[in-house]
Amino acid sequence: MEYDERLARFRQAHLNPFNKQLASRQHEQRPSEETQEVTCEDTLPELPPGEPEFLCSEHVMDLGLSEDHFSRPVGLFLASDVQQLRQAIEECKQVILELPEQSEKQKDAVVRLIHLRLKLQELKDPNEEEPNIRVLLEHRFYKEKSKSVKQTCDKCNTIIWGLIQTWYTCTGCYYRCHSKCLNLISKPCVSSKVSHQAEYELSICPETGLDSQDYRCAECRAPISLRGVPSEARQCDYTGQYYCSHCHWNDLAVIPARVVHNWDFEPRKVSRCSMRYLALMVSRPVLRLREINPLLFNYVEELVEIRKLRQDILLMKPYFITCKEAMEARLLLQLQDRQHFVENDEMYSIQDLLDVHLGRLGCSLTEIHTLFAKHIKLDCERCQAKGFVCELCKEGDVLFPFDSHTSVCTDCSAVFHRDCYYDNSTTCPKCARLNLRKQSLFQEPGPDVDA
Numbered sequence: 001m002e003y004d005e006r007l008a009r010f011r012q013a014h015l016n017p018f019n020k021q022l023a024s025r026q027h028e029q030r031p032s033e034e035t036q037e038v039t040c041e042d043t044l045p046e047l048p049p050g051e052p053e054f055l056c057s058e059h060v061m062d063l064g065l066s067e068d069h070f071s072r073p074v075g076l077f078l079a080s081d082v083q084q085l086r087q088a089i090e091e092c093k094q095v096i097l098e099l100p101e102q103s104e105k106q107k108d109a110v111v112r113l114i115h116l117r118l119k120l121q122e123l124k125d126p127n128e129e130e131p132n133i134r135v136l137l138e139h140r141f142y143k144e145k146s147k148s149v150k151q152t153c154d155k156c157n158t159i160i161w162g163l164i165q166t167w168y169t170c171t172g173c174y175y176r177c178h179s180k181c182l183n184l185i186s187k188p189c190v191s192s193k194v195s196h197q198a199e200y201e202l203s204i205c206p207e208t209g210l211d212s213q214d215y216r217c218a219e220c221r222a223p224i225s226l227r228g229v230p231s232e233a234r235q236c237d238y239t240g241q242y243y244c245s246h247c248h249w250n251d252l253a254v255i256p257a258r259v260v261h262n263w264d265f266e267p268r269k270v271s272r273c274s275m276r277y278l279a280l281m282v283s284r285p286v287l288r289l290r291e292i293n294p295l296l297f298n299y300v301e302e303l304v305e306i307r308k309l310r311q312d313i314l315l316m317k318p319y320f321i322t323c324k325e326a327m328e329a330r331l332l333l334q335l336q337d338r339q340h341f342v343e344n345d346e347m348y349s350i351q352d353l354l355d356v357h358l359g360r361l362g363c364s365l366t367e368i369h370t371l372f373a374k375h376i377k378l379d380c381e382r383c384q385a386k387g388f389v390c391e392l393c394k395e396g397d398v399l400f401p402f403d404s405h406t407s408v409c410t411d412c413s414a415v416f417h418r419d420c421y422y423d424n425s426t427t428c429p430k431c432a433r434l435n436l437r438k439q440s441l442f443q444e445p446g447p448d449v450d451a
Helices: 002-016 019-026 082-098 105-125 177-185 190-196 256-262 272-281 301-321 324-329 331-342 350-358 360-379 420-425 429-443
Strands: 134-137 137-144 167-170 176-178 252-255 267-270 406-407 415-417
Touching: 082 105, 082 406, 134 177, 137 301, 167 177, 176 177, 177 256, 190 272, 252 272, 256 350, 267 272, 301 331, 301 350, 301 360, 324 331, 331 360, 415 420
Parallel strands: none
Antiparallel strands: 134 137, 137 167, 167 176, 252 267, 406 415
């Protein structure tokens, strides 16, 4: 019998450890030998059949806010998702209406209702509240849907936890930030500068000194110094200016000025703004190498080969434009990533020069050149019919202007053997005939014999 009494007291004390009324009542009454002889029927209330053995007092209202992780009284919601939280909020509202006005219980219920709503706001899907598009300072931010990718906010320099935080990415410059940091952005979108002023700084690290910046960051104007107090001054090798640690993350990028003048492709530290600008400009053909540094072709043999291949492709372009089969096969789309190659042979992008340095552009361009020449000279009869015969020697095969052993007249675009063209002391026969025809047309008629 003594064992049963102890078991009953143990069950009563451990059914609901957060029942404060029962705990205070047990502390007030010191256990004595008289109270220990209480039977199990006196201590435990009789439970209806089928109900779990919970001790849930009517005076304690639990709507899922109390830190009760060990027991689950009747009517408790674990609040693990939005639906359960909404149900708990509705029940809390009903309880508030039933309780007396201005009572302590009603005030506690109101506090619990506020906590429930805050928790619902945290768990609620951000798609219901945050807009999908935000336009700020020419940035066009789109809300990201990826939850598992871990990114870094470009504004506060902290990790973006996509699972519980809403974050945006600018479609123009790929600027990433939290939704709470959007209104704190002060730097305009770099893509606007690319669209309005697409040109490089071609001076190598044009430094003007930290004093010219008033010892402040060139972007956010935060105080900086070379000693690191209050913030470390970091130089951008592209602009030559100094930035704070929030605006300069020691990112590495190839500097266009060093490539054009020194053929130097070693990455150097640049600011975040410069890195985004260089990333957007890397494929834009804005470098006219013959004007910037014409001596570069004397030292880099690969550039001479690329220039010859580009000139040949420009000579092949008229064949494809007037050929139905070439237009249906869309042969010119082989150069859709380098559209400027079918427009001129002077403009280069940093990506072109980088591929030349790595040896990738020469191989790919040679394959495309071979494919184009094969169509014109072997596969298509219409393009073969547009070939030339050397009018100086009138011998040999059909000639095309992109052949390596031919020369093209600059006036009439006629094609000859290179040896025949330079060995002949006279002018181009076709140009000579054209000149004679012009002279005969403009020559004054003689006197009428019959008159």
